[in-house]
Amino acid sequence: MLNKELMSLYDDNRLAMLLCSMEGNAWKKNNMRRVYYSLDKLCNLIGFEFSTYKTGNISCAYIDGEKISNTRAKDIYYTLLNMKIYFDFTDYEFHCKNNNSNLSEVILSGLEEELNQKMEEYKTAVTSS
Numbered sequence: 001m002l003n004k005e006l007m008s009l010y011d012d013n014r015l016a017m018l019l020c021s022m023e024g025n026a027w028k029k030n031n032m033r034r035v036y037y038s039l040d041k042l043c044n045l046i047g048f049e050f051s052t053y054k055t056g057n058i059s060c061a062y063i064d065g066e067k068i069s070n071t072r073a074k075d076i077y078y079t080l081l082n083m084k085i086y087f088d089f090t091d092y093e094f095h096c097k098n099n100n101s102n103l104s105e106v107i108l109s110g111l112e113e114e115l116n117q118k119m120e121e122y123k124t125a126v127t128s129s
Contacts, residue, residue: 033089045110
């Protein structure tokens, strides 16, 4: 869960900077402002690693260092590829579109934990300066 008390210490620009430092990509259109996360970031959050043949097919895959079947890896890969994970400045929350998997819970909680840690580190750095 996001630490709303810590978040209240940041203006939108500073918060966007922290979110982008977590490998996010800022996006803005009209009055919408979001930070999206890439497939690589999502893979890192769940500990998913894979390699492919030249054809693009998965040759081997691991989750948290444990080998998984190529079929399972393909399912995870396409689930992550179709997910749209972003932080929305309208409600100051992380969201997941195209979600039909429990992977989103792991990813969203990982992003929340990482943002809380970044905010705490920044607060500590600023107050100790």
